[in-house]
Amino acid sequence: MELLAPAGNMDKMKMAFLYGADAVYLGGKLFGLRAFSDNFSRDELKEAVAYAHERGKRIHVTVNIFPHNEDLTALPDYLRFLRDIGVDALLIADPGIFSLARKLVPELPIHISTQANTTNWASVQFWHDLGASRVVMAREVSLADVREIHRRVPVELEGFVHGAMCISYSGRCLLSNYFTQNRDSNRGQCVQCCRFKYNVVEEKRPGQYFPVVEDERGTYIFNSKDLCLLPYLPDLYDAGLCSLKIEGRMKSVHYVATVVKVYRQAIDAYERDPEHFHVRPEWLQELEKISHRPYTRGFSVSRPTEADQVYSHSSNTQTHEFIGLVRSYDREKHIVWVEQRNHFKTGQTVEFLQPKGPLVTLTLPAMTDGDGNTITAAPHAQQLVGIPCDTPLEEYSMMRREVIRHDA
Template identity: 80%
Template sequence: MELLAPAGNMDKLKAALLYGADAVYLGGKSFGLRAFSDNFSPEEMEAAIAYAHERGKRVYVTVNIFPHHRDLPGLPAYLRQLRDFHADAVLVADPGIFGMARETVPDLPIHISTQANTTNWAAVKFWYEQGASRVVMAREVGLSDIKEIHDRVPVELEGFVHGAMCISYSGRCLLSNYFTQNRDSNRGQCVQCCRFKYNIVEETRPGEYFPVVEDERGTYIFNSKDLCMLPYLPDMYQAGLHSLKIEGRMKSIHYVATVVKVYRQAMDAYVADPEHFSVRSEWIEELEKISHRPYTRGFAVSRPTEADQVYSHSCNTQTHEFIGVVQEYDAARQMVWVEQRNHFKVGQEVEFLQPRGETVRLRLPRLVTADGTEVEAARHPQERIGIPCLQPLEAQSLMRRRVREK
């Protein structure tokens, strides 16, 4: 089974592949559903695909907007460009884009995006007969239905395993369009109105706002919990999924690296010994360290209930924060060199999440700048800081600390 990770920019792509993803999905500056992600220029995309292929990994490019007439003239040239860059597939939701891709670049594999709302075997069969090589299941499809689809249609199936959930049906939402001007959520510009605070206004009393729940903070009636399918990993294998997809092109490097590593370890453990597989407590702890909302299993085994929403707040929670990236380890001096990403100081307890090795914990004994000057704190963004460390650390390990450790 493939582990598929988000890549909002080149740094996140490198982190995803380094920490264990088999493939990444990314978007260009146009035609994708994450307009507020960094995304990739043509030059960056060509370099990203080459980088992944050199490491035996795959890259899928999102072309999954619902286009208007004005979007179509530039599409054939863009599709030919993706073919020339050797993209491994494009993700498509709109039948018009699908037909144009089949005509313009017939050899470029097409994956049907979750935006297409594919929820039954007949729809999957339709896309397969049109030439799709993979169908991404709508989030509303349970594992038992996915198993039936797998048994009926000989096409690759992809399902979400972790990340944010949309309040609307597989992402088709008009709240953003309604509350803002020209911010179409189905063309990549959603402002996540489902995370806003809402009150009720009675028709004959305009201007009088009544809280939906008696709480001084108001209520967030559309705010979904985040998906976490780690406890159901064996069921996802048995359902016949070919690829497990992590949501989060707009999330941080810390999020991408942590989630990818957890699922990589879990998937490897399951494949090695399916009969005795169990979810390790340290995997759950890792997923609590990243920024997230409370977790839910979504539609996987039953319909969601009122408990799958977060009514009291829209803020994420996390136990740890990202503060640095390991550049190199100097074995002769037993010194790890870190690029600072957030303030840290002598005496703090930190830990290093390594791409392959175990997590290493360390109380900072002293800090040294690049010119050898000892300092009490690393205060300057992207400053190079040396930290005495007896244990060798892998390059690109992520340094973090507990949120309360200031």
């Protein structure tokens, strides 16, 4: 089973690999559906491929916009560039881009993006017959249907298992075009209008706003919960998926590292002993610590109901916040050196999420700055802080603390 992680920039890509991803999907500056993530320049794409291949990892590049005529001008040169730097696969949704890629770079494997809305075995067979090596299932497909497709068509199947859900059919949305100045969701510029707060306006009574639901907070009628299929891991294997995909190219480094590590641990545990596998409570607790909306199982085992929407707000929730990144550990002095990412001070209890090792909890006893001076707080961005710690900690461990909630 491949664990496929999002990589919105170089730092997120490296953290995804460090925390256990087998492959990442990422986009260049053009032709991908996440125009507002950092994305990769040509030089960065070349560096990313080299970095991944040195570690036995894989790079899948998104070329999954629905192009207009002007988008096609620069496409042939870009496809040849991706071939020349050795990317492992192209993610494509549009038949025109697919056709060009098959003619110009026939040696590159093509994965059919979830944007292509592939929901049945006949469509999968169609793409397979044309030369696609993998099809990413539409998020509206149940695991029972995936199992049927796998039985009928000898092609790799990939499925989303964690992250944000789109209210539109596998992402085909026009809301951004209408609510903004030509920001096309299908050309990479989604502004997530589905998270906006809505009321109804009657045509002959302009200026009068009526709540869709009798609730003083309004309603978010398009606002889906986030997907989490960790409890269904054995079913994902049984259905015939070869790759489990995590959504989140615009999410934080903390999100990517945490989700990747949880699914890595679960996959490894299942493959060691499928018969006695169970979802550990600490894995589910970890997934609550990242920024997310309440979780849903999506379309995996049943049709979503009204309970799979969030009606009262569009903001995320999380139990912990990322406050520092471990840069090194001095084994002689028993000091961990942390790069500050958010304000912290002595006396606070923190956790260290390690790439490979167990979770470590520590109440900060003392701190020094980079020059060895005693300090009681780390208020400066990316300040290097020394903290006494008897437990050796891995480089790139993530330091975080519980979010303190105050009553309104």
